[in-house]
Amino acid sequence: MNDFTSTIRAGLAKRYARERRFRLYGVVSLSISFLFLLVLLFTIFSKGLPAFQQTYVKLDVTLDEKLLGINRDSTEDEMYSAKYSKVIKKSLQEMFPGVEGRKQKRALKNLVSKSAAYDLRDKVIANPELLGSQQTYWFLAKDDVDVFMKGKIDRALPEEDRRIKDYQLEWIDKLSAQNRLEKRFNTVLFTAGDSREPEQAGLKGAIMGSVFTMLVTLLLSFPIAVAAAAYLEEFAPRNNRWVDIIEININNLAAVPSIVFGLLGLAVYINFFGIPRSTPLIGGLVLTLMTLPTIIIASRASIKSVPPSIKQAAIGLGASRMQVLFQHTLPLAMPGILTGTIIGMAQALGETAPLLMIGMVAFVAEVPNGVFDPATVMPVQIYLWSDSPERAFTERTSAAIMVLLGFLVLMNLFAIILRKKFERRW
Amino acid sequence: MTDVLGTLPGMPTPDPLESGDHKPAVTSRDEFDVEISGTVGVPFVDKPKMSSRNCDVFYADKQAIFDVNLDIGNNEIIAMIGPSGCGKSTFLRVLNRMNDTISICRVTGEHTLDGDDIYGKNQDPVLLRARVGMVFQKPNPFPKSIFDNVAYGPRLHGLASNRSELEDLVESSLIKAGLFKEVKDDLLKPGTGLSGGQQQRLCIARAIAVNPEVILMDEPTSALDPIATATIEELMDELKENYTMVIVTHSMQQAARVSQRTAYFHMGYLVEVNDTNKVFTNPEHKLTENYITGRFG
Numbered sequence: 250m251n252d253f254t255s256t257i258r259a260g261l262a263k264r265y266a267r268e269r270r271f272r273l274y275g276v277v278s279l280s281i282s283f284l285f286l287l288v289l290l291f292t293i294f295s296k297g298l299p300a301f302q303q304t305y306v307k308l309d310v311t312l313d314e315k316l317l318g319i320n321r322d323s324t325e326d327e328m329y330s331a332k333y334s335k336v337i338k339k340s341l342q343e344m345f346p347g348v349e350g351r352k353q354k355r356a357l358k359n360l361v362s363k364s365a366a367y368d369l370r371d372k373v374i375a376n377p378e379l380l381g382s383q384q385t386y387w388f389l390a391k392d393d394v395d396v397f398m399k400g401k402i403d404r405a406l407p408e409e410d411r412r413i414k415d416y417q418l419e420w421i422d423k424l425s426a427q428n429r430l431e432k433r434f435n436t437v438l439f440t441a442g443d444s445r446e447p448e449q450a451g452l453k454g455a456i457m458g459s460v461f462t463m464l465v466t467l468l469l470s471f472p473i474a475v476a477a478a479a480y481l482e483e484f485a486p487r488n489n490r491w492v493d494i495i496e497i498n499i500n501n502l503a504a505v506p507s508i509v510f511g512l513l514g515l516a517v518y519i520n521f522f523g524i525p526r527s528t529p530l531i532g533g534l535v536l537t538l539m540t541l542p543t544i545i546i547a548s549r550a551s552i553k554s555v556p557p558s559i560k561q562a563a564i565g566l567g568a569s570r571m572q573v574l575f576q577h578t579l580p581l582a583m584p585g586i587l588t589g590t591i592i593g594m595a596q597a598l599g600e601t602a603p604l605l606m607i608g609m610v611a612f613v614a615e616v617p618n619g620v621f622d623p624a625t626v627m628p629v630q631i632y633l634w635s636d637s638p639e640r641a642f643t644e645r646t647s648a649a650i651m652v653l654l655g656f657l658v659l660m661n662l663f664a665i666i667l668r669k670k671f672e673r674r675w
Numbered sequence: 676m677t678d679v680l681g682t683l684p685g686m687p688t689p690d691p692l693e694s695g696d697h698k699p700a701v702t703s704r705d706e707f708d709v710e711i712s713g714t715v716g717v718p719f720v721d722k723p724k725m726s727s728r729n730c731d732v733f734y735a736d737k738q739a740i741f742d743v744n745l746d747i748g749n750n751e752i753i754a755m756i757g758p759s760g761c762g763k764s765t766f767l768r769v770l771n772r773m774n775d776t777i778s779i780c781r782v783t784g785e786h787t788l789d790g791d792d793i794y795g796k797n798q799d800p801v802l803l804r805a806r807v808g809m810v811f812q813k814p815n816p817f818p819k820s821i822f823d824n825v826a827y828g829p830r831l832h833g834l835a836s837n838r839s840e841l842e843d844l845v846e847s848s849l850i851k852a853g854l855f856k857e858v859k860d861d862l863l864k865p866g867t868g869l870s871g872g873q874q875q876r877l878c879i880a881r882a883i884a885v886n887p888e889v890i891l892m893d894e895p896t897s898a899l900d901p902i903a904t905a906t907i908e909e910l911m912d913e914l915k916e917n918y919t920m921v922i923v924t925h926s927m928q929q930a931a932r933v934s935q936r937t938a939y940f941h942m943g944y945l946v947e948v949n950d951t952n953k954v955f956t957n958p959e960h961k962l963t964e965n966y967i968t969g970r971f972g
Contacts, residue, residue: 487778558815562878564776565809566828566885567801577817 293654297647303435303448304390304398306361306424310340311383312373321377328374333366334358337388345420356417360424362389362448389437390430392447392641394421398430401640412640438648442616443630447641450634452649454616458529458609458624459598459656465533465620466597470540471590475579477541478548478586483574503542510538511603519607526608527623535603540593547589551582583671591664595657601628627653711941715959716949718938720748724889724919725770725793725807730784732765732774739765743784743945745938747889752911752920754934754951756927758966761940763923767891770921771807772800788889805832808887812894814874816866816881821858824866824877825849828885844884852880853910872903879910883918890914892922896929908933927967931955939963 314320316339317331341357342348348357365388372386373379396402397413398421408415424430441451477499485492514535518524524531555578563573579586604610610629617624625633627649634646719726723746732740740762747753747770755763765774772793774780786793793803805828816824825845828834835841845862849855854876858869866877875895882890892911896904911920911933924930930937930951937954939947939962947960958964 556815558811558813559817561773561776561809561811562815562817562881563827565771565773565804565811566831566881567804568831569801572831581818 293647293650296644297651299399300438300644300648301435302432303437304395305387305431305433306390307385307387307429308340309383309385310336312336312380314380321380325374333369336369337361337365353416359391360394360420362391363446364389364449389448392639395448396640397421398432442614443612444614447639447645450645452630452652454613455625455627455630457617459626461529461617461620461624462532462536462626463594463598465530466536466540467594469533469537470544474541474544475548475586478545478552479574482549482552499542499545503546507539507600508602508606510535511606514603515606525621527611528621529617529624530620531607532604532609532626535607536597536600539603540597543593543596544589548586551585552578555581584668587664587667591660595660598657599628601632604629711944711946714744714945714948716947718745718948720746723747724749725788728785730769732769733781735779739943741943745945745948747919747921750915750919751936752915752922752934753936753938754930755923755938755940756930757940762943763940764893767893767921767923770891771804771809775800805885806887807889807891808882810878810882810890810892810895813898814871814878816874816877818865818867820863821866821877822862825880825884828881832885834885848880848884851883852876854880872899872906875899875907889919892920894923894925897925939966
């Protein structure tokens with residue numbers, strides 16, 4: 250055994266210890282991040298899951314022609330503007346006789362959502378034969394009742410600290426005893442647009458807005474970015490001052506705060522080109538600006554990594570540069586390009602800041618039908634709901650986050666499937 | 676190349692070929708200090724298939740090839756030998772204008788194929804590359820099926836009018852490349868799944884599917900084992916009947932086995948061209964002798 254061997258042997262234990270420590274750091278940091286992720290998911294899910302259920306109230310309503318002031322021969326307009334809330338109020342009063350005082354009467358009316366009257370209206374217009382008869386319907390419960398039914402309001406609290414007063418509790422208990430309260434799956438959350446009333450508020454407007462916005466973003470940014478990347482990689486002259494400037498700019502654009510793109514969209518698209526604000530079109534245009542650098546950089550890296558031997562083989566056989574690009578380079582680069590695109594789109598899907606600048610933060614109750622309709626998007630909807638004072642919006646905010654996360658997971662899944670499909674081995 | 680992206684972390688480094696840094700020249704040694712004064716031997720033949728006169732090639736400011744004059748005869752195999760960085764591959768790529776793909780590369784001189792100017796205004800590089808095929812050092816089949824690999828050229832140029840014609844063409848090309856027996860049941864399997872030697876024969880089949888007149892081979896066997904090499908050499912011998920071939924090789928034994936004529940390149944100069952027998956038994960130039968006797972290289 251010579252000197253070197255003993256020196257090496259002496260140092261070995263230290264080296265291995267260092268390796269073990271390094272591995273430990275990795276495990277620790279991974280566990281910490283995993284823990285945080287779990288905490289985050291747990292809070293979101295535990296808060297949001299109740300929002301997928303909604304309390305309904307069963308009422309026996311008499312569609313009194315006199316009270317409504319219409320009959321079977323009335324025009325649709327007259328039927329539309331009749332006061333259906335009176336019928337509902339009467340039905341509640343019959344169920345709970347002897348309620349006195351303005352405040353208590355209002356509280357009684359507020360057991361069911363305002364949408365009950367609209368429900369009734371739609372039913373009557375669809376079938377005027379109902380007029381004059383007595384019917385039993387399930388109506389949406391008001392948000393306070395819903396929150397109480399989900400156990401978020403403590404009965405044991407003193408009355409003045411409770412949103413539900415003692416007399417309301419009495420009504421609710423009576424309704425429960427008669428099996429007139431029931432929790433069902435909250436379809437409103439997925440079929441309605443936004444509303445100031447939590448029980449009527451839904452995500453459909455925001456989901457459709459996001460879908461249209463993403464569609465515009467994808468249709469614009471993918472072809473432009475891939476074309477730009479392909480040009481810069483395969484056709485642009487090397488060592489050209491202009492090409493260098495363009496490259497520097499694209500790389501720096503990826504680091505520009507997103508709100509700046511919103512300001513740009515406001516100044517250029519809205520003020521100069523006069524594109525209607527708050528629409529998925531303008532949102533898509535702004536988000537395109539934001540995602541372009543991401544996709545271009547990913548596409549360039551991906552195109553660059555296509556083995557030159559494949560391109561040479563095609564050129565050697567007499568393929569033109571265009572044919573090489575479309576038959577070999579792009580198909581082989583496609584997995585990477587798609588990954589970049591999905592990353593960019595996921596970023597855009599979760600983006601709020603630039604959309605605030607172009608009016609997509611507005612309260613939009615209608616579900617948009619196209620890219621020209623005013624709309625909002627999911628992250629903005631989450632922001633709006635989290636800002637609302639009603640207790641029932643807290644769980645809906647978490648539910649909206651869950652839906653957004655669901656869409657992100659879906660997009661990633663889609664990306665993985667596409668990548669697997671396009672991936673080729675050599 | 677002062678590419679901005681190249682300086683960013685995480686970006687793949689560009690292919691050295693694309694960047695234009697050609698292989699470093701051999702460092703000076705005593706055996707090298709022999710004066711080169713023009714080409715010795717017989718660089719010209721009667722009725723050449725291809726010919727080059729006063730060929731200079733520059734990579735940006737660096738000159739890689741100095742005044743090369745060479746003829747390539749019909750249906751012959753000419754071997755190009757020489758140490759790394761001597762310009763033999765660069766010269767090969769002059770013949771089918773592959774150097775066009777390197778933006779900083781500049782080629783001067785007169786180059787003809789059957790008397791037509793290769794670099795002339797009327798010459799279409801696509802047509803030229805269909806007439807002058809190429810096989811590369813590293814087997815580079817497309818990540819497609821064996822059939823699609825061979826069918827790529829004919830499809831590209833519209834050489835088969837229907838499916839059965841295409842199938843015939845693919846089959847005959849594979850037969851000529853000596854690969855058909857081995858793959859006839861696996862035509863739809865990926866070409867990249869073959870062994871190295873089979874892949875290289877697939878590349879040869881792909882090159883001859885468009886029926887070129889000249890086939891350029893850039894060290895076609897340097898990535899293969901001796902058995903696969905022997906197969907390819909036999910194949911070249913058979914192909915000689917119909918094609919003119921130019922082969923760049925580092926193996927002097929290979930040059931001696933397959934070629935009729937041999938050209939020795941050195942530091943960008945064409946030093947000697949002679950019949951292969953003569954080059955390997957009785958070289959005219961001192962440098963050639965030093966190289967083939969293994970004093971260097």
